[in-house]
Every structure is written in structure tokens, then in C-alpha cells.
Amino acid sequence: MKIFKRALSAELMSSASAIFLIILGIVVAQRAGNIVRQVSKGILPNDAIGTILTFSLVQFMPMMLSLAIFLAVLLTLTRWHRDSEMVIWMNAGLSLRQWVAPILRFISPIVLIISLFSLVIMPWANEKADNYRAQLKKRDELSSISPGTFKESSNGDRIYFIESFDKLGYEVKNVFVQSRQHGKTGIITANTGSRFKANNGDNFLRMEHGRRYEITPNTLEVMTTEFERYDIRVEIKEAAPSTSTAQTRSTQSLVSGASPGDHAELHWRLAIPISTIVMVLLAIPLSFVDPRAGRSLNIMFAILIFIIYNNMLSIFQAWITQGKISILIGLWPVHLIFILLGWYLYHRRKHLKPLIPDWFKRRAKRA
Structure with a gap:
């Protein structure tokens, strides 16, 4: 059992580190390109590139960490299935349920970091970024x-x-x-x-x-x-004073806020670490590789679920802001839907049934 946990933790750590660096590089390249375009058009001064890029990375950090550990768990267990290592561990007496505890133990510190960024650091960075942009607008023309x-x-x-x-x-x-x-x-x-x-x-x-x-x-x-x-x-530019938004307010002030936008932002900040845990648990049954269905089909299916999950969270957040959904309901229906989906996938995997039904495969082939 100790050998299993040590091997799993070591591979998850190396995979998560590599995937996070790749995602970080992609985000840095995309954001830096966007900022440089604004500098070339004269919207931003050239000495503001580093500061604005740093604030952008802080704002995207929770989502980058969430995606990194989800892909790390998914790709690690997929490789173990593909190389028949999973069969060896299961023949040694490990059930599918015994994989949950060591994976949750591995992601616990990362989820705490995501929660810290989502609830504390990210709103602080949003406020500082808005104040910095307001200061840039007040600078003289030569700046x-x-x-x-x-x-x-x-x-x-x-x-x-x-x-x-x-x-x-x-x-x-x-x-x-x-x-x-x-x-x-x-x-x-x-x-x-x-x-x-x-x-x-x-x-x-x-x-x-x-x-x-x-x-x-x-x-x-x-x-x-x-x-x-x-x-x-x-001439010195006259800039309108920056106004406080829900994204820049502290989590403590959102709890006592009265507007739907405050409650929608609070639900969104809580949803980031919660969705991370749900998606990591979904990655365990999604990692199963069906040789007849192709090696990459489960990865494509998992990424599709990740995208749908985050889009549904954004839609429900917008509905809360518009008053279409009660603040008591919040984003919990979305989490419940994917928790039930995870239970369904665990049930099919426990009974050695393919995660993707045969009728869906036949329809996909005809399409």
C-alpha cells in the first residue's frame, strides 16, 4: 500500500508540475501578446507591461491550478490504464474506492492554495489592477x-x-x-x-x-x-474615478453585500475550489481507457466535461446577477449535476461497463 501511494504521489507531482508550466507559458504568451498590442496602439505605456502581466497571472492563477491538477490526475491514471499498471494494482487487492483517499490527500494543499487565491488574493489583485490602470490614465501625454x-x-x-x-x-x-x-x-x-x-x-x-x-x-x-x-x-489626462465592483471587493464585504451581483461573485469564488475537487474525482473514472474506443477518446470526453462545467457555472452566475435564480440556490445545482455524473461514472466503472454507452459510440460513428 505504501509503494502504491508513493508511486502515485510521485507521478502526480511530476505531471502536475509539467502541466502547470505548460499552461503558465500559454497564458503568459497570450496575455503578453494582448498587452503588447495595447502598448503598440498607445493605450498603455511600455513601462506598464510587467505590472499588468503580473496582475493578470494572479487573476488567472486559480483556474490554471485547477486545470493543472485535473489534467495531472486524468493523464496519470490514463497512462496507468493504458500500460496495464492499473490492472496490476487492482489484482493486488486495490478497489476503485481506494484511489480516492490518496488523490484527495495529494490535491488538498493545492485546493487550499486555490481557495486562498480565489477568496483573498484574486480580489486584491483585481482592485490593485483597476487602481493601477486608473493611475495610468491620469499620467501626462509624455508618459x-x-x-x-x-x-x-x-x-x-x-x-x-x-x-x-x-x-x-x-x-x-x-x-x-x-x-x-x-x-x-x-x-x-x-x-x-x-x-x-x-x-x-x-x-x-x-x-x-x-x-x-x-x-x-x-x-x-x-x-x-x-x-x-x-x-x-x-496636458494631464482627466480620468474618471475608479468605481468599486464585485470583482474588486473583499470576500468579507461580499458576505454582507445586498446586491445580486455581490452574491453571484461570492458563489463564483466558492465554486472554483469546489469544482476543482469535483473534477478531480470525475477524472478517476474518466481515466479508464477502452482499447476499442481509441486512446484519446476519454481525454477528449473529460476536457469536454470540464468546459461544460465551467460554462454552466458562468451561466448560473449571470442568472444570479440578473435575479433569475435565488441567491440561496446559487451555483449548487451545477455542482450537484456533476456530482451525480461522477456517481454514475463510478457505478459503470465498478461494474466494468464502458463509460460511454455503445449506442452513443454507434451514433458518433454514423455522424
């Missing part, structure tokens, strides 16, 4: 400029180009500014420049050793002025 790219001001009357910044972002080199004032177009170029704040709190871009060209539209009139120093007032 969102990427070196070597053109950037239009928020009101559309200026275009900036700065070749490079120093490490602190206060000294700039090779500055180009185009502006429109009083029906005329002004172009300013300078070799160097710097940012500074006046006594009244206004932000300025001070350019040194440059030229200013003033062009009158539809004419050949161009006025050129050389200067030693030229100051441009930089």
Missing part, C-alpha cells in the same frame, strides 16, 4: 510615448516623436512636436529636452537648441525661428 514612435495627444492637436529617453524618463533626445494653433501648423525640432514641473504643478517639456517652423495652410508662407530654450505645457 505614454514609446521611444522611436509617433504619439498623438489625447485631444488630437499635437503629435510627439522622441527618439530616446534616459533611464529615469526625464531627459529626452531628438524631439519632434507638431501642433495646430489658430489655424496654423507648428513644427518644433530640438536636439535635447527635459521634463520639469512648475511651481503651480503644471508639467512642461523643455526643448533646447532647436527650431520652430510655423506653416500657414494653403500658402507658401513658412516662418522659421531658432531658439535656445522652448517650453511646451503637457
Whole structure:
């Protein structure tokens, strides 16, 4: 028995670690690509990539951990079935029920971590991310400029180009500014420049050793002025104050909340660790491999159940928010449906019946 538990725990640990790293890499690549696209469009400054990516990973961490341990249990037991190791352990006297305890013991610390993220860390990260985005919207126009790219001001009357910044972002080199004032177009170029704040709190871009060209539209009139120093007032964006949402509120405040949205968010946070336990228990009978049905059919069926489970949770959460479902009922019908599905699969597996009925296989082949 000790050999069985040790072998199972070791393989589950290695599988879960590898799968989590793969999922983490996929999420990082997807989120980083999305953030970089926003930076290239000027929506976000380039120095905000790391911070926003970190907040995104914290927000997705419960779902990544849940999917990782579900796939780890499923793939590990599937390999044992495929390589006939499961037959050896069952012939040694191990029943299907005896697999539940060591698997639950293995996932218990991970479920606790998922619960901590879902109930405490994730809402904190959502609040910090919203506050950080609100602070980014209040930054001046120069803060969102990427070196070597053109950037239009928020009101559309200026275009900036700065070749490079120093490490602190206060000294700039090779500055180009185009502006429109009083029906005329002004172009300013300078070799160097710097940012500074006046006594009244206004932000300025001070350019040194440059030229200013003033062009009158539809004419050949161009006025050129050389200067030693030229100051441009930089506008600060006016951003609406960030409002608190159910996703950013603490779990303790959601318990005492009165709105359906608060209760829907509370049910969702509790559903993440609960659904993790249910799906891991479902993975035990789903891992059975029927040689006549193909090696990957059970994995496809398990992933389909995982997707349906999470989609149903999202639908019921939306119905709670809309008031279509009582807050006392919450998401529990979804959990009950899949608990009953797990009992059905255990029953068929205990009596050595295929998990997928023959009539479904025949219909799938005809389709």
C-alpha cells in the first residue's frame, strides 16, 4: 500500500508540475501578446507591461491550478490504464474506492492554495489592477510615448516623436512636436529636452537648441525661428474615478453585500475550489481507457466535461446577477449535476461497463 501511494504521489507531482508550466507559458504568451498590442496602439505605456502581466497571472492563477491538477490526475491514471499498471494494482487487492483517499490527500494543499487565491488574493489583485490602470490614465501625454514612435495627444492637436529617453524618463533626445494653433501648423525640432514641473504643478517639456517652423495652410508662407530654450505645457489626462465592483471587493464585504451581483461573485469564488475537487474525482473514472474506443477518446470526453462545467457555472452566475435564480440556490445545482455524473461514472466503472454507452459510440460513428 505504501509503494502504491508513493508511486502515485510521485507521478502526480511530476505531471502536475509539467502541466502547470505548460499552461503558465500559454497564458503568459497570450496575455503578453494582448498587452503588447495595447502598448503598440498607445493605450498603455511600455513601462506598464510587467505590472499588468503580473496582475493578470494572479487573476488567472486559480483556474490554471485547477486545470493543472485535473489534467495531472486524468493523464496519470490514463497512462496507468493504458500500460496495464492499473490492472496490476487492482489484482493486488486495490478497489476503485481506494484511489480516492490518496488523490484527495495529494490535491488538498493545492485546493487550499486555490481557495486562498480565489477568496483573498484574486480580489486584491483585481482592485490593485483597476487602481493601477486608473493611475495610468491620469499620467501626462509624455508618459505614454514609446521611444522611436509617433504619439498623438489625447485631444488630437499635437503629435510627439522622441527618439530616446534616459533611464529615469526625464531627459529626452531628438524631439519632434507638431501642433495646430489658430489655424496654423507648428513644427518644433530640438536636439535635447527635459521634463520639469512648475511651481503651480503644471508639467512642461523643455526643448533646447532647436527650431520652430510655423506653416500657414494653403500658402507658401513658412516662418522659421531658432531658439535656445522652448517650453511646451503637457496636458494631464482627466480620468474618471475608479468605481468599486464585485470583482474588486473583499470576500468579507461580499458576505454582507445586498446586491445580486455581490452574491453571484461570492458563489463564483466558492465554486472554483469546489469544482476543482469535483473534477478531480470525475477524472478517476474518466481515466479508464477502452482499447476499442481509441486512446484519446476519454481525454477528449473529460476536457469536454470540464468546459461544460465551467460554462454552466458562468451561466448560473449571470442568472444570479440578473435575479433569475435565488441567491440561496446559487451555483449548487451545477455542482450537484456533476456530482451525480461522477456517481454514475463510478457505478459503470465498478461494474466494468464502458463509460460511454455503445449506442452513443454507434451514433458518433454514423455522424
